[in-house]
Amino acid sequence: MTTTDSGAQHTVRSRRAASSGKDPQRRERIARAAITVVAERGVDKVTHRAVAAAAGVPLGSTTYHFATLDDLLAVALEQAAQDNVAQLREWAKALPAGQDLAAALSDLVLHFLGPERKRTVVEHELYVAALHRPALQQASTEWDAALRDLFTSYTDPVTGRMLSAVFCGLLLQGVVRDPMPERDEIEMIFRRALGHSGRT
Amino acid sequence: MTTTDSGAQHTVRSRRAASSGKDPQRRERIARAAITVVAERGVDKVTHRAVAAAAGVPLGSTTYHFATLDDLLAVALEQAAQDNVAQLREWAKALPAGQDLAAALSDLVLHFLGPERKRTVVEHELYVAALHRPALQQASTEWDAALRDLFTSYTDPVTGRMLSAVFCGLLLQGVVRDPMPERDEIEMIFRRALGHSGRT
DNA sequence: ACCGTTCTTGTACAAATGTACACCAAGAGG
DNA sequence: CCTCTTGGTGTACATTTGTACAAGAACGGT
Numbered sequence: 001m002t003t004t005d006s007g008a009q010h011t012v013r014s015r016r017a018a019s020s021g022k023d024p025q026r027r028e029r030i031a032r033a034a035i036t037v038v039a040e041r042g043v044d045k046v047t048h049r050a051v052a053a054a055a056g057v058p059l060g061s062t063t064y065h066f067a068t069l070d071d072l073l074a075v076a077l078e079q080a081a082q083d084n085v086a087q088l089r090e091w092a093k094a095l096p097a098g099q100d101l102a103a104a105l106s107d108l109v110l111h112f113l114g115p116e117r118k119r120t121v122v123e124h125e126l127y128v129a130a131l132h133r134p135a136l137q138q139a140s141t142e143w144d145a146a147l148r149d150l151f152t153s154y155t156d157p158v159t160g161r162m163l164s165a166v167f168c169g170l171l172l173q174g175v176v177r178d179p180m181p182e183r184d185e186i187e188m189i190f191r192r193a194l195g196h197s198g199r200t
Numbered sequence: 201m202t203t204t205d206s207g208a209q210h211t212v213r214s215r216r217a218a219s220s221g222k223d224p225q226r227r228e229r230i231a232r233a234a235i236t237v238v239a240e241r242g243v244d245k246v247t248h249r250a251v252a253a254a255a256g257v258p259l260g261s262t263t264y265h266f267a268t269l270d271d272l273l274a275v276a277l278e279q280a281a282q283d284n285v286a287q288l289r290e291w292a293k294a295l296p297a298g299q300d301l302a303a304a305l306s307d308l309v310l311h312f313l314g315p316e317r318k319r320t321v322v323e324h325e326l327y328v329a330a331l332h333r334p335a336l337q338q339a340s341t342e343w344d345a346a347l348r349d350l351f352t353s354y355t356d357p358v359t360g361r362m363l364s365a366v367f368c369g370l371l372l373q374g375v376v377r378d379p380m381p382e383r384d385e386i387e388m389i390f391r392r393a394l395g396h397s398g399r400t
Numbered sequence: 401a402c403c404g405t406t407c408t409t410g411t412a413c414a415a416a417t418g419t420a421c422a423c424c425a426a427g428a429g430g
Numbered sequence: 431c432c433t434c435t436t437g438g439t440g441t442a443c444a445t446t447t448g449t450a451c452a453a454g455a456a457c458g459g460t
Binding site: 026057058059060061064065 | 437438439440441
Binding site: 137164 | 378
Protein backbone atom coordinates (compact mmCIF):
# COMPACT_ATOMS: atom_id res chain seq x y z
CA MET A 1 0.00 0.00 0.00
CA THR A 2 3.08 2.17 -0.04
CA THR A 3 2.88 3.05 -3.72
CA THR A 4 -0.80 3.18 -4.53
CA ASP A 5 -0.32 4.25 -8.14
CA SER A 6 1.85 1.34 -9.26
CA GLY A 7 -0.92 -1.19 -9.09
CA ALA A 8 -3.34 0.60 -11.38
CA GLN A 9 -0.59 1.41 -13.86
CA HIS A 10 0.22 -2.22 -14.21
CA THR A 11 -3.25 -2.86 -15.57
CA VAL A 12 -3.00 -0.02 -18.06
CA ARG A 13 0.47 -0.95 -19.18
CA SER A 14 -0.38 -4.60 -19.75
CA ARG A 15 -2.42 -3.53 -22.75
CA ARG A 16 0.68 -3.19 -24.89
CA ALA A 17 4.28 -4.26 -24.79
CA ALA A 18 3.62 -6.34 -21.74
CA SER A 19 5.57 -9.30 -23.02
CA SER A 20 8.58 -7.57 -24.55
CA GLY A 21 11.12 -6.13 -22.19
CA LYS A 22 12.13 -3.41 -24.66
CA ASP A 23 9.98 -0.48 -25.59
CA PRO A 24 11.74 2.15 -27.72
CA GLN A 25 8.74 4.47 -27.56
CA ARG A 26 8.85 4.63 -23.81
CA ARG A 27 10.89 7.78 -23.61
CA GLU A 28 8.75 9.71 -26.03
CA ARG A 29 5.54 8.47 -24.47
CA ILE A 30 6.70 9.71 -21.09
CA ALA A 31 7.60 13.10 -22.53
CA ARG A 32 4.17 13.41 -24.13
CA ALA A 33 2.54 12.43 -20.87
CA ALA A 34 4.42 15.28 -19.23
CA ILE A 35 2.91 17.64 -21.79
CA THR A 36 -0.59 16.51 -20.98
CA VAL A 37 0.12 17.01 -17.30
CA VAL A 38 1.21 20.57 -18.04
CA ALA A 39 -1.91 21.12 -20.10
CA GLU A 40 -4.30 19.77 -17.52
CA ARG A 41 -2.73 20.68 -14.21
CA GLY A 42 -0.01 23.24 -14.86
CA VAL A 43 3.75 23.12 -15.09
CA ASP A 44 4.24 23.16 -11.33
CA LYS A 45 2.30 19.91 -11.00
CA VAL A 46 4.75 18.03 -13.20
CA THR A 47 6.20 15.42 -10.88
CA HIS A 48 7.72 12.07 -11.62
CA ARG A 49 4.70 10.37 -10.15
CA ALA A 50 2.11 12.47 -11.95
CA VAL A 51 3.84 11.93 -15.29
CA ALA A 52 4.21 8.22 -14.64
CA ALA A 53 0.52 7.93 -13.86
CA ALA A 54 -0.42 9.88 -17.00
CA ALA A 55 1.85 7.75 -19.17
CA GLY A 56 0.67 4.49 -17.62
CA VAL A 57 4.17 3.49 -16.58
CA PRO A 58 5.59 2.79 -13.14
CA LEU A 59 7.50 5.46 -11.25
CA GLY A 60 10.86 3.84 -11.83
CA SER A 61 10.44 4.17 -15.57
CA THR A 62 10.46 7.97 -15.48
CA THR A 63 13.55 8.11 -13.33
CA TYR A 64 15.27 5.63 -15.60
CA HIS A 65 14.73 7.52 -18.84
CA PHE A 66 15.21 11.00 -17.37
CA ALA A 67 17.98 11.40 -14.85
CA THR A 68 16.47 14.52 -13.32
CA LEU A 69 13.14 16.31 -13.43
CA ASP A 70 14.58 19.24 -15.34
CA ASP A 71 15.62 16.88 -18.11
CA LEU A 72 12.10 15.58 -18.36
CA LEU A 73 10.64 19.08 -18.44
CA ALA A 74 13.14 20.31 -20.98
CA VAL A 75 12.60 17.42 -23.37
CA ALA A 76 8.84 17.50 -22.99
CA LEU A 77 8.44 21.20 -23.54
CA GLU A 78 10.95 21.28 -26.35
CA GLN A 79 8.84 18.64 -28.04
CA ALA A 80 5.71 20.69 -27.48
CA ALA A 81 7.36 23.71 -29.06
CA GLN A 82 8.44 21.69 -32.07
CA ASP A 83 4.93 20.35 -32.51
CA ASN A 84 3.52 23.84 -32.39
CA VAL A 85 5.98 25.21 -34.92
CA ALA A 86 5.29 22.26 -37.19
CA GLN A 87 1.60 23.02 -36.94
CA LEU A 88 2.24 26.64 -37.87
CA ARG A 89 4.27 25.61 -40.91
CA GLU A 90 1.52 23.29 -42.02
CA TRP A 91 -1.00 26.09 -41.74
CA ALA A 92 1.26 28.33 -43.81
CA LYS A 93 1.69 25.69 -46.48
CA ALA A 94 -2.04 25.11 -46.78
CA LEU A 95 -2.70 28.84 -47.04
CA PRO A 96 -3.86 29.87 -50.52
CA ALA A 97 -1.65 32.42 -52.21
CA GLY A 98 -4.03 35.38 -52.62
CA GLN A 99 -5.92 34.74 -49.38
CA ASP A 100 -7.20 37.58 -47.23
CA LEU A 101 -4.48 37.69 -44.56
CA ALA A 102 -6.61 39.18 -41.80
CA ALA A 103 -9.23 36.48 -42.21
CA ALA A 104 -6.62 33.73 -42.31
CA LEU A 105 -4.92 35.01 -39.19
CA SER A 106 -8.26 35.19 -37.42
CA ASP A 107 -8.89 31.58 -38.31
CA LEU A 108 -5.50 30.67 -36.93
CA VAL A 109 -6.12 32.49 -33.64
CA LEU A 110 -9.50 30.87 -33.22
CA HIS A 111 -8.00 27.51 -34.05
CA PHE A 112 -5.41 27.89 -31.29
CA LEU A 113 -7.98 29.17 -28.80
CA GLY A 114 -10.56 26.53 -29.61
CA PRO A 115 -9.61 23.04 -30.77
CA GLU A 116 -5.95 23.47 -29.87
CA ARG A 117 -6.48 25.33 -26.65
CA LYS A 118 -4.59 22.80 -24.57
CA ARG A 119 -1.56 23.09 -26.77
CA THR A 120 -1.73 26.86 -26.50
CA VAL A 121 -1.89 26.65 -22.75
CA VAL A 122 1.18 24.44 -22.73
CA GLU A 123 3.06 26.83 -24.97
CA HIS A 124 2.41 29.76 -22.68
CA GLU A 125 3.26 27.84 -19.55
CA LEU A 126 6.51 26.91 -21.26
CA TYR A 127 7.12 30.49 -22.23
CA VAL A 128 6.99 31.90 -18.73
CA ALA A 129 8.55 28.81 -17.18
CA ALA A 130 11.57 29.64 -19.30
CA LEU A 131 11.86 32.94 -17.39
CA HIS A 132 13.39 31.06 -14.49
CA ARG A 133 14.70 27.97 -16.25
CA PRO A 134 17.59 28.62 -18.64
CA ALA A 135 17.24 25.12 -20.07
CA LEU A 136 13.94 26.11 -21.67
CA GLN A 137 14.87 29.50 -23.08
CA GLN A 138 16.09 28.05 -26.34
CA ALA A 139 12.77 26.42 -27.12
CA SER A 140 10.94 29.65 -26.33
CA THR A 141 13.23 31.72 -28.49
CA GLU A 142 12.86 29.28 -31.34
CA TRP A 143 9.11 29.50 -31.06
CA ASP A 144 8.73 33.20 -31.65
CA ALA A 145 11.57 33.17 -34.16
CA ALA A 146 9.52 30.71 -36.17
CA LEU A 147 6.47 32.89 -35.66
CA ARG A 148 8.27 35.99 -36.91
CA ASP A 149 9.72 34.23 -39.93
CA LEU A 150 6.36 32.84 -40.84
CA PHE A 151 4.55 36.17 -40.73
CA THR A 152 7.45 37.98 -42.32
CA SER A 153 7.37 35.65 -45.29
CA TYR A 154 3.86 36.85 -46.07
CA THR A 155 4.47 40.58 -45.63
CA ASP A 156 7.68 42.40 -44.71
CA PRO A 157 10.01 42.36 -41.69
CA VAL A 158 8.36 45.18 -39.76
CA THR A 159 4.83 44.03 -40.46
CA GLY A 160 5.84 40.46 -39.68
CA ARG A 161 7.13 41.40 -36.26
CA MET A 162 4.07 43.50 -35.64
CA LEU A 163 1.77 40.65 -36.61
CA SER A 164 3.64 38.18 -34.42
CA ALA A 165 3.21 40.57 -31.49
CA VAL A 166 -0.50 40.95 -32.18
CA PHE A 167 -0.88 37.22 -32.59
CA CYS A 168 1.00 36.54 -29.38
CA GLY A 169 -0.99 39.13 -27.46
CA LEU A 170 -4.32 37.89 -28.74
CA LEU A 171 -3.46 34.33 -27.79
CA LEU A 172 -2.29 35.31 -24.34
CA GLN A 173 -5.35 37.41 -23.64
CA GLY A 174 -7.58 34.80 -25.21
CA VAL A 175 -6.50 31.79 -23.22
CA VAL A 176 -7.12 33.49 -19.91
CA ARG A 177 -10.53 34.90 -20.72
CA ASP A 178 -13.44 32.56 -19.98
CA PRO A 179 -15.60 33.09 -23.05
CA MET A 180 -13.71 32.82 -26.30
CA PRO A 181 -13.51 36.14 -28.12
CA GLU A 182 -15.77 36.72 -31.08
CA ARG A 183 -14.49 36.07 -34.55
CA ASP A 184 -15.47 39.53 -35.75
CA GLU A 185 -13.54 41.17 -32.98
CA ILE A 186 -10.35 39.31 -33.83
CA GLU A 187 -10.71 40.01 -37.51
CA MET A 188 -11.33 43.72 -36.99
CA ILE A 189 -8.22 43.92 -34.88
CA PHE A 190 -6.11 42.31 -37.58
CA ARG A 191 -7.62 44.56 -40.25
CA ARG A 192 -6.86 47.61 -38.18
CA ALA A 193 -3.31 46.43 -37.58
CA LEU A 194 -2.77 45.82 -41.27
CA GLY A 195 -3.87 49.33 -42.15
CA HIS A 196 -7.67 49.31 -42.55
CA SER A 197 -7.60 47.36 -45.78
CA GLY A 198 -6.63 44.00 -44.41
CA ARG A 199 -4.80 43.10 -47.59
CA THR A 200 -1.14 43.26 -48.49
CA MET B 201 18.26 22.63 14.25
CA THR B 202 14.89 21.60 12.93
CA THR B 203 13.95 25.00 11.57
CA THR B 204 17.21 26.54 10.43
CA ASP B 205 15.59 29.64 8.97
CA SER B 206 13.87 30.89 12.11
CA GLY B 207 17.04 31.92 13.84
CA ALA B 208 18.34 34.16 11.09
CA GLN B 209 14.97 35.79 10.62
CA HIS B 210 14.92 36.82 14.21
CA THR B 211 17.99 38.94 13.62
CA VAL B 212 16.53 40.59 10.56
CA ARG B 213 13.18 41.21 12.13
CA SER B 214 14.61 42.74 15.31
CA ARG B 215 15.62 45.74 13.22
CA ARG B 216 12.12 47.17 13.39
CA ALA B 217 8.98 46.66 15.42
CA ALA B 218 10.84 44.37 17.76
CA SER B 219 9.29 45.86 20.86
CA SER B 220 5.68 46.21 19.76
CA GLY B 221 3.65 43.06 19.51
CA LYS B 222 1.39 44.45 16.81
CA ASP B 223 2.51 45.18 13.33
CA PRO B 224 -0.30 46.29 11.01
CA GLN B 225 2.00 46.23 8.03
CA ARG B 226 2.86 42.60 8.53
CA ARG B 227 0.27 41.25 6.17
CA GLU B 228 1.17 43.58 3.37
CA ARG B 229 4.87 43.08 3.91
CA ILE B 230 4.42 39.33 3.61
CA ALA B 231 2.40 39.75 0.43
CA ARG B 232 5.10 41.95 -1.07
CA ALA B 233 7.74 39.44 -0.07
CA ALA B 234 5.77 36.83 -1.99
CA ILE B 235 5.91 39.08 -5.03
CA THR B 236 9.67 39.34 -4.82
CA VAL B 237 9.92 35.58 -4.52
CA VAL B 238 7.88 35.25 -7.70
CA ALA B 239 10.07 37.80 -9.41
CA GLU B 240 13.32 36.19 -8.42
CA ARG B 241 12.58 32.49 -8.30
CA GLY B 242 9.28 31.91 -10.06
CA VAL B 243 5.74 31.30 -8.94
CA ASP B 244 6.32 27.61 -8.25
CA LYS B 245 8.96 28.47 -5.67
CA VAL B 246 6.50 30.44 -3.57
CA THR B 247 6.36 28.50 -0.32
CA HIS B 248 5.48 29.63 3.16
CA ARG B 249 9.09 29.26 4.16
CA ALA B 250 10.57 31.07 1.19
CA VAL B 251 8.17 33.98 1.64
CA ALA B 252 8.83 34.11 5.37
CA ALA B 253 12.56 34.24 4.74
CA ALA B 254 12.16 36.99 2.15
CA ALA B 255 9.94 39.03 4.45
CA GLY B 256 12.19 38.54 7.44
CA VAL B 257 9.44 37.02 9.56
CA PRO B 258 9.15 33.59 11.15
CA LEU B 259 7.27 30.79 9.45
CA GLY B 260 4.33 30.99 11.82
CA SER B 261 3.64 34.55 10.77
CA THR B 262 2.81 33.60 7.20
CA THR B 263 0.46 30.84 8.25
CA TYR B 264 -1.28 33.17 10.66
CA HIS B 265 -2.04 35.94 8.18
CA PHE B 266 -2.84 33.62 5.30
CA ALA B 267 -4.82 30.52 6.10
CA THR B 268 -3.72 28.71 2.98
CA LEU B 269 -1.04 29.15 0.36
CA ASP B 270 -3.58 29.98 -2.32
CA ASP B 271 -4.78 32.90 -0.22
CA LEU B 272 -1.25 34.20 -0.01
CA LEU B 273 -0.71 33.83 -3.73
CA ALA B 274 -4.04 35.40 -4.59
CA VAL B 275 -3.53 38.44 -2.36
CA ALA B 276 0.06 38.92 -3.44
CA LEU B 277 -0.59 38.70 -7.13
CA GLU B 278 -3.74 40.78 -6.89
CA GLN B 279 -1.62 43.45 -5.26
CA ALA B 280 0.96 43.16 -8.00
CA ALA B 281 -1.74 43.61 -10.61
CA GLN B 282 -3.11 46.66 -8.84
CA ASP B 283 0.35 48.20 -8.65
CA ASN B 284 0.86 47.63 -12.32
CA VAL B 285 -2.47 49.16 -13.29
CA ALA B 286 -1.80 52.14 -11.05
CA GLN B 287 1.53 52.58 -12.78
CA LEU B 288 -0.18 52.50 -16.16
CA ARG B 289 -2.71 55.12 -15.07
CA GLU B 290 0.07 57.34 -13.85
CA TRP B 291 1.83 57.01 -17.16
CA ALA B 292 -1.38 57.95 -18.94
CA LYS B 293 -1.93 60.97 -16.73
CA ALA B 294 1.60 62.26 -17.32
CA LEU B 295 1.24 61.82 -21.07
CA PRO B 296 1.05 65.16 -22.88
CA ALA B 297 -2.07 65.70 -24.94
CA GLY B 298 -0.70 65.91 -28.47
CA GLN B 299 2.15 63.45 -27.90
CA ASP B 300 3.26 61.07 -30.58
CA LEU B 301 1.49 57.90 -29.50
CA ALA B 302 3.90 55.42 -31.10
CA ALA B 303 6.87 57.04 -29.37
CA ALA B 304 5.07 57.16 -26.05
CA LEU B 305 4.08 53.51 -26.28
CA SER B 306 7.64 52.56 -27.14
CA ASP B 307 8.83 54.37 -24.06
CA LEU B 308 6.31 52.47 -22.02
CA VAL B 309 7.36 49.11 -23.39
CA LEU B 310 11.03 49.85 -22.79
CA HIS B 311 10.20 51.03 -19.30
CA PHE B 312 8.51 47.74 -18.51
CA LEU B 313 11.28 45.69 -20.07
CA GLY B 314 14.08 47.65 -18.45
CA PRO B 315 13.69 49.29 -15.05
CA GLU B 316 10.45 47.49 -14.28
CA ARG B 317 11.45 44.15 -15.70
CA LYS B 318 10.88 42.30 -12.44
CA ARG B 319 7.35 43.61 -12.17
CA THR B 320 6.70 42.55 -15.76
CA VAL B 321 7.98 39.08 -15.04
CA VAL B 322 5.65 38.83 -12.06
CA GLU B 323 2.70 39.99 -14.11
CA HIS B 324 3.25 37.32 -16.72
CA GLU B 325 3.82 34.60 -14.19
CA LEU B 326 0.54 35.64 -12.65
CA TYR B 327 -1.17 35.62 -15.98
CA VAL B 328 -0.36 32.03 -16.83
CA ALA B 329 -0.63 30.87 -13.24
CA ALA B 330 -4.25 31.96 -13.49
CA LEU B 331 -4.73 29.35 -16.22
CA HIS B 332 -4.87 26.66 -13.57
CA ARG B 333 -5.88 28.71 -10.53
CA PRO B 334 -9.40 30.15 -10.71
CA ALA B 335 -8.67 32.37 -7.72
CA LEU B 336 -6.30 34.43 -9.83
CA GLN B 337 -8.37 34.80 -12.97
CA GLN B 338 -10.13 37.91 -11.73
CA ALA B 339 -6.88 39.80 -11.25
CA SER B 340 -5.71 38.77 -14.70
CA THR B 341 -8.93 39.80 -16.34
CA GLU B 342 -8.84 43.14 -14.57
CA TRP B 343 -5.35 43.71 -15.80
CA ASP B 344 -6.01 43.54 -19.49
CA ALA B 345 -9.36 45.24 -19.04
CA ALA B 346 -7.48 48.20 -17.60
CA LEU B 347 -5.01 47.94 -20.44
CA ARG B 348 -7.76 48.01 -23.05
CA ASP B 349 -9.55 50.91 -21.42
CA LEU B 350 -6.36 52.88 -21.21
CA PHE B 351 -5.45 52.46 -24.85
CA THR B 352 -9.02 52.88 -25.99
CA SER B 353 -9.26 56.23 -24.24
CA TYR B 354 -6.50 57.51 -26.51
CA THR B 355 -7.81 56.12 -29.77
CA ASP B 356 -10.98 54.10 -30.46
CA PRO B 357 -12.26 50.69 -29.29
CA VAL B 358 -10.83 48.63 -32.13
CA THR B 359 -7.48 50.39 -32.18
CA GLY B 360 -7.36 50.21 -28.39
CA ARG B 361 -7.79 46.45 -28.38
CA MET B 362 -5.28 46.12 -31.15
CA LEU B 363 -2.73 48.20 -29.27
CA SER B 364 -3.26 46.25 -26.08
CA ALA B 365 -2.58 43.05 -28.00
CA VAL B 366 0.58 44.49 -29.55
CA PHE B 367 1.68 45.80 -26.19
CA CYS B 368 1.03 42.46 -24.52
CA GLY B 369 2.80 40.55 -27.25
CA LEU B 370 5.84 42.82 -27.23
CA LEU B 371 6.16 42.51 -23.48
CA LEU B 372 5.84 38.75 -23.55
CA GLN B 373 8.38 38.34 -26.31
CA GLY B 374 10.62 40.93 -24.73
CA VAL B 375 10.91 39.45 -21.26
CA VAL B 376 12.02 36.08 -22.57
CA ARG B 377 14.62 37.37 -25.02
CA ASP B 378 18.09 37.86 -23.54
CA PRO B 379 19.08 41.16 -25.09
CA MET B 380 16.47 43.86 -24.79
CA PRO B 381 14.95 44.78 -28.16
CA GLU B 382 16.07 47.98 -29.81
CA ARG B 383 14.04 51.12 -29.34
CA ASP B 384 13.78 51.72 -33.08
CA GLU B 385 12.39 48.26 -33.65
CA ILE B 386 9.63 48.75 -31.10
CA GLU B 387 8.74 52.15 -32.42
CA MET B 388 8.58 50.98 -36.01
CA ILE B 389 6.25 48.21 -34.99
CA PHE B 390 3.90 50.62 -33.28
CA ARG B 391 3.99 53.00 -36.23
CA ARG B 392 3.18 50.18 -38.58
CA ALA B 393 0.32 49.05 -36.34
CA LEU B 394 -1.08 52.55 -36.16
CA GLY B 395 -1.17 52.87 -39.91
CA HIS B 396 2.26 54.13 -41.06
CA SER B 397 1.78 57.64 -39.66
CA GLY B 398 1.98 56.80 -35.98
CA ARG B 399 -0.37 59.63 -35.13
CA THR B 400 -4.08 59.62 -34.36
C1' DA C 401 -5.03 44.64 38.51
C1' DC C 402 -7.62 41.19 35.78
C1' DC C 403 -9.36 39.22 31.53
C1' DG C 404 -10.32 38.47 26.82
C1' DT C 405 -8.88 39.39 22.25
C1' DT C 406 -5.65 39.69 18.85
C1' DC C 407 -1.01 39.12 17.21
C1' DT C 408 3.18 36.35 17.16
C1' DT C 409 6.24 32.55 17.24
C1' DG C 410 8.45 28.10 17.73
C1' DT C 411 7.66 23.52 16.87
C1' DA C 412 5.47 19.23 15.35
C1' DC C 413 3.76 16.11 11.99
C1' DA C 414 1.75 13.94 8.04
C1' DA C 415 1.87 14.03 3.11
C1' DA C 416 4.36 14.56 -1.16
C1' DT C 417 8.41 14.45 -3.72
C1' DG C 418 13.20 13.61 -5.92
C1' DT C 419 16.27 10.28 -6.31
C1' DA C 420 19.05 6.06 -5.27
C1' DC C 421 19.26 1.36 -5.54
C1' DA C 422 18.67 -3.45 -5.36
C1' DC C 423 16.21 -6.79 -7.81
C1' DC C 424 13.79 -9.05 -12.39
C1' DA C 425 13.60 -10.05 -17.64
C1' DA C 426 15.15 -10.78 -21.90
C1' DG C 427 18.11 -11.20 -25.47
C1' DA C 428 23.36 -11.48 -27.47
C1' DG C 429 27.57 -13.97 -27.61
C1' DG C 430 30.27 -17.74 -26.27
C1' DC D 431 23.53 -23.79 -21.05
C1' DC D 432 25.86 -19.82 -18.96
C1' DT D 433 26.69 -15.01 -18.50
C1' DC D 434 26.78 -10.23 -19.39
C1' DT D 435 24.66 -6.13 -20.80
C1' DT D 436 20.74 -3.30 -21.17
C1' DG D 437 16.01 -2.13 -20.30
C1' DG D 438 12.50 -2.12 -16.70
C1' DT D 439 10.36 -2.12 -12.02
C1' DG D 440 9.24 -1.78 -7.21
C1' DT D 441 10.58 0.12 -2.99
C1' DA D 442 13.16 2.79 0.43
C1' DC D 443 14.69 7.11 2.32
C1' DA D 444 15.94 11.80 3.19
C1' DT D 445 14.12 16.35 2.23
C1' DT D 446 10.74 19.68 1.52
C1' DT D 447 6.32 21.23 2.07
C1' DG D 448 1.60 22.68 3.98
C1' DT D 449 -0.67 23.18 7.94
C1' DA D 450 -2.00 22.66 12.90
C1' DC D 451 -1.28 23.95 17.43
C1' DA D 452 0.16 25.24 22.01
C1' DA D 453 2.19 28.80 24.38
C1' DG D 454 3.66 33.63 24.96
C1' DA D 455 3.17 38.83 24.43
C1' DA D 456 0.96 43.12 24.04
C1' DC D 457 -3.06 45.82 24.34
C1' DG D 458 -7.94 47.53 25.40
C1' DG D 459 -11.70 47.65 28.48
C1' DT D 460 -13.54 47.31 33.05
